[in-house]
Amino acid sequence: MTSDLLRPLAERAQPPQAPTLPPASLGLAWRPLTAADVADLAALCWAVEAADAAPFRTSLEETAERFEGSWKRPELDTLAGFDASGRMLAFGQVTTSPGDEGTVRAFLEGGVHPDARGRGVGRALVAWMEGRGRQLLAESGKDLPARLLTYLEADHHGGIELFAGAGFTPRRYYTEMRRSLADDLPTTTLADGFSLAPWTPELDDAVRRAHNEAFADHWGSEPMTPEAWGLRSASFVPGWSQVVVEDATGEVAGYLMSARYEQDWPVLGHTFGYTSLLGVRRPWRGRGLAVALLGWAMGAYRADGMEFARLGVDTANPSGAHGLYAALGYEVDGGSVMCSIEI
Known part of the structure; x- marks a missing residue:
C-alpha cells in the first residue's frame, strides 16, 4: 500500500473518461439536477x-442545501432519471469536501423510487456515481490516500448489498442515541476558570477552528473550510448552541451545536433536540466541559418542550464519548454504517 501511495492519485483513482450513463433499457430519461428540481427531489427523497x-x-430546505457551495458542480456531479410523464424516479449525487488534508473523499448519495425498483436502476446509478467519484478524486490535485464512501442505515440491508456489489465494504459504524428529558437531568457544574457563552456569529470562526482541532484525532474527520462551515443548515438552532470559553485567555475550549429536525418528529414518535456537534480541544479535556455542555443542552431542549435529546457517535470514538453518553442516560436507538472503497 505504501508504494502504491507514491503513485499520483490521478493514476490510483483510475477515473473513467466519462461516467457510464444508465442504459436506455431502464426506461428512464437522464439529465443533471438543477436548483429548479428542489421540490421534485425532496418529494423523491421522502418516498x-x-x-x-x-x-x-x-426537508425541502435540506434538499436546497445540496446545491450550495462554490466547489459544487451539479451539472457534472448529479444525475436524475425521469419517466415518460416527467416524474423524477431516481437520483444520484457525488460531492467532495474542499478542506480534506489527510484523505481525499468523494461522498456518494442517491435513491430510487419504489415504483422504479427491481430492474437495475440502483446498480446503474451506483456505477455512475462511482465513475464520477473517481473523476473528482483524480481532479483534486491532492496526492493523498483517497476514499469513495456512502452512509447507509445499519438495517438497510438492501442498500448495503447494492454497494457491496460494486466493491464497497463496511468500514465504520455509528450509533444514534437518545435520552429522555422527562427524567432528572444531570447536575453539571462548569470547572473554575471557564464560562458558558451563547453561540454568536462573532464567535463562529473561533468555534470552527476549535472544531478542526478537537476532531483532528477522530478517524475520518477532515478540516472544515470557512465556506463549508458557514453553509449552516436551516436546521441549526443558535439558541440551543453554546460555547465554553477559558476566562484567562478568551479562547474557545469547547462547543456544542444543536439542530431541530421537526420533519423527523412524526417518524420517530417524539420531539427532540439534536446535538449535531460536540467537541473539547485536547488541552482542556478531562475537566468535565463536555458534560457541562450536554447538561446545558438538555435543559435548553426541555425548556422548549422537547421530549428527548438525541445525538450520534462513532462507535470507535477515541475520546470515549459513547461511554460518556451512556453514563448520562443516553440509550442506543439505531445506527448507520459507512461503506467505502479505499484508494
Whole structure:
C-alpha cells in the first residue's frame, strides 16, 4: 500500500473518461439536477425514505442545501432519471469536501423510487456515481490516500448489498442515541476558570477552528473550510448552541451545536433536540466541559418542550464519548454504517 501511495492519485483513482450513463433499457430519461428540481427531489427523497423505513425525512430546505457551495458542480456531479410523464424516479449525487488534508473523499448519495425498483436502476446509478467519484478524486490535485464512501442505515440491508456489489465494504459504524428529558437531568457544574457563552456569529470562526482541532484525532474527520462551515443548515438552532470559553485567555475550549429536525418528529414518535456537534480541544479535556455542555443542552431542549435529546457517535470514538453518553442516560436507538472503497 505504501508504494502504491507514491503513485499520483490521478493514476490510483483510475477515473473513467466519462461516467457510464444508465442504459436506455431502464426506461428512464437522464439529465443533471438543477436548483429548479428542489421540490421534485425532496418529494423523491421522502418516498425513498418512507419505503426504506428510514428514521428521518429530508426537508425541502435540506434538499436546497445540496446545491450550495462554490466547489459544487451539479451539472457534472448529479444525475436524475425521469419517466415518460416527467416524474423524477431516481437520483444520484457525488460531492467532495474542499478542506480534506489527510484523505481525499468523494461522498456518494442517491435513491430510487419504489415504483422504479427491481430492474437495475440502483446498480446503474451506483456505477455512475462511482465513475464520477473517481473523476473528482483524480481532479483534486491532492496526492493523498483517497476514499469513495456512502452512509447507509445499519438495517438497510438492501442498500448495503447494492454497494457491496460494486466493491464497497463496511468500514465504520455509528450509533444514534437518545435520552429522555422527562427524567432528572444531570447536575453539571462548569470547572473554575471557564464560562458558558451563547453561540454568536462573532464567535463562529473561533468555534470552527476549535472544531478542526478537537476532531483532528477522530478517524475520518477532515478540516472544515470557512465556506463549508458557514453553509449552516436551516436546521441549526443558535439558541440551543453554546460555547465554553477559558476566562484567562478568551479562547474557545469547547462547543456544542444543536439542530431541530421537526420533519423527523412524526417518524420517530417524539420531539427532540439534536446535538449535531460536540467537541473539547485536547488541552482542556478531562475537566468535565463536555458534560457541562450536554447538561446545558438538555435543559435548553426541555425548556422548549422537547421530549428527548438525541445525538450520534462513532462507535470507535477515541475520546470515549459513547461511554460518556451512556453514563448520562443516553440509550442506543439505531445506527448507520459507512461503506467505502479505499484508494
